[in-house]
Amino acid sequence: MGTLTNAIISFLVPLPSILFHLSFVLHHHHHSTTSSPFHQWCLYHPLLLANLLFLLNVDLLFWIIGLLLRNHWMIDLYWTVIPVLLTHYFSTHPMAEADARRSAVAIGLVWAWSARLTHSYFRRERWEWGAREDWRFAEMRTQYGKHWWWLSFFAVYVSQQVFLIGICLPMYAIHSSNKPWDSWDSIATVVCIAGIVIAYFADTQLHNFVQRNETLREQGISVVPNLDKGLWGYSRHPNYFGEQLWWWGLFIFGWNVGRGWMFVGPLTNSLCLVYVTVLVEQRMLKKEYRAETYRQYQKTTSVWIPWIRSAIRGPKEKTI
Incomplete structure (x- = not known):
């Protein structure tokens, strides 16, 4: 279609x-007494x-x-x-x-x-x-x-x-x-906005990376095997991290009005994203042109939470 x-x-x-x-x-507004x-x-x-x-x-x-x-x-x-x-x-x-x-x-x-x-x-x-x-x-x-x-x-x-x-x-x-607005609502708002902003920039960087590789393919030039710049230099899945910040920030609103049990929603979603993360990384490793590069990327870069990239350690030399 x-x-x-x-x-x-x-x-x-x-x-x-x-x-x-x-x-x-x-109907409720007009017939609230006869329902x-x-x-x-x-x-x-x-x-x-x-x-x-x-x-x-x-x-x-x-x-x-x-x-x-x-x-x-x-x-x-x-x-x-x-x-x-x-x-x-x-x-x-x-x-x-x-x-x-x-x-x-x-x-x-x-x-x-x-x-x-x-x-x-x-x-x-x-x-x-x-x-x-x-x-x-x-x-x-x-x-x-x-x-x-x-x-x-x-x-x-x-x-x-x-x-x-x-x-x-x-x-x-x-x-x-009807609980009045308080500081926890302000914190929830900041967390939600941070999640939206991080996810937006992560998605934009990924989109630009994919577009550049498509241009390189059209020109017959070797593509860049892996995105490790911008937010992707600090996290292998910054888009997922931003999305989780958003949902957990929204949960803070619910927790603040006395509905703490609602953590089951974002927790279930987080567990699902863990599974999706595994699937995505397995898919990346199935592509021969990027498998080795991605393995190195896994060794140096945080999975979700943005963090400073670690150095790749070679085998230790034996000492006499």
Whole structure:
């Protein structure tokens, strides 16, 4: 399918959840005393309702569209959008209550994070909609063969529900407490901004590196095997580090309003990124032209947290 068709699908696909929520909120404002049992359930269980909408609108609908297109590209794009949708869902829910300053800052930060990641996504995809699916899904498609059609429902979509609802839990916490803004909120804001900025510069440096190598290939010149300049000279995955700073900074907001148990969201995401880091590095080592260079890079450079590069130590000389 063409990029225009994919763009239209992308804009239409979240409408069921958006229209349902708008009708639910309007109905509550006009008929708050005469509500059905289902309306009452939606009113008093905002988190369960969010999961139900995710199950129906993302897990099922995205999965069916992915099967029809034979390409599960859309969940990658919506990683940048769903947190924004969840944030506005929690903030506009009839039972929401929040400190106005904390709510406004958190919503603004989520939009900034989404703009950064959306820009990075489209820049990487050459500004096309649905050009390709995540390489991990492509590998699993080959690995699982004829069983991939039903396994993809769990591997691609249900798993994303666990991650996305989990890491967005602080937005639920922020909009369920009137606790006044304090210094911890300021710290959370600084951590979130630092994460967004680091991830942006890391992604930009990686994009420029890839573009330069493509130019070198076109000119018939040997490519540079590994990026080890800028932030990548201090961390092998500074983009992942920035992303983790962002989610843990958001957690501080939730912890500060008494929802410390919500650490399960960013912790699960961090553990997932550990696994992804292993996959990425294994993939790098499979490419012969860069394998040896990357092994040296692994020996001298921190995995996630930016740190001063260490020297490569040669074998010790024997002394008599």
